[in-house]
Amino acid sequence: MEIVLLQRVEKLGQMGDVVRVRDGYARNFLLPQKKALRATKENLARFEKERVHLEAHNLELRKEAEAVAVKMDGATVVIVRQAGDTGQLYGSVNNRDVAAALIEAGYHVDRRQVMLGQPIKTLGLTPVRVVLHPEVSVTVNINIARSAADAEVQAATGAVVFEHEEEAVVNDEDLMPVVDDEE
Numbered sequence: 001m002e003i004v005l006l007q008r009v010e011k012l013g014q015m016g017d018v019v020r021v022r023d024g025y026a027r028n029f030l031l032p033q034k035k036a037l038r039a040t041k042e043n044l045a046r047f048e049k050e051r052v053h054l055e056a057h058n059l060e061l062r063k064e065a066e067a068v069a070v071k072m073d074g075a076t077v078v079i080v081r082q083a084g085d086t087g088q089l090y091g092s093v094n095n096r097d098v099a100a101a102l103i104e105a106g107y108h109v110d111r112r113q114v115m116l117g118q119p120i121k122t123l124g125l126t127p128v129r130v131v132l133h134p135e136v137s138v139t140v141n142i143n144i145a146r147s148a149a150d151a152e153v154q155a156a157t158g159a160v161v162f163e164h165e166e167e168a169v170v171n172d173e174d175l176m177p178v179v180d181d182e183e
Contacts, residue, residue: 001026002039004047007058008134009035015058016051018044065133068107072130076141077101078151083123087160092119093144098128102140120144124160 001023005013009030013019018039021030030036037043047054079101082090095114102109115129115137123144131137145151154160 003030003036004039004044005030005036006047006054007035010131010134015054016047062133062135065136069132069136069138072102072107072132072140073138074141075102075105075107076125076143076155077105078143078145078148080147080151081123081144083146087123089121089123089144092121093142094119098140098142101142102130122160123150123154125154125158 002018002020003026005015005017005019008014012021026036026038031038037047077098079093079097081093084090095116096111098114098116099109099111102114109130109132113131115131120126120142123146126142126144127139128142129137129139143151143154145154
């Protein structure tokens with residue numbers, strides 16, 4: 001199906017481009033999200049009449065997104081989860097969890113703006129891309145830890161805190177058997 005894009009779509013094209021996409025992608029995503037119109041003569045004429053208005057609206061949204069991006073770029077958010085001794089999470093952290101943590105930190109994001117290639121399944125610091133506008137994206141750091149204290153250690157050192165490191169250090173004397181020399 002041929003469509004005309006009403007905004008920039010990553011890996012597809014810029015506003016005003018006429019591109020050919022699969023029918024399902026157009027019907028299920030681009031058309032309902034108002035990101036595109038079918039490329040008919042009437043729609044192309046309508047787009048050309050509204051082009052100036054659409055570009056002005058897009059520019060306004062982009063400026064707002066850039067202002068938010070300046071504040072959000074490089075931010076670090078802590079997510080506390082349970083994990084095994086090896087640092088493997090019992091569950092996983094997905095885009096909904098990251099969006100909730102960013103909202104709690106005072107940023108306004110939607111879960112669809114958080115771009116995780118796959119769910120995060122281990123403890124540690126992970127960079128995550130957040131797309132605020134089709135032309136503006138930032139990277140935030142997600143610090144996944146067992147507790148707030150572990151998160152502080154991870155943030156300072158960059159190393160994951162494992163369970164066995166938190167236990168008390170055993171002295172060598174405790175491991176040595178007691179031998180009675182009086183015999």
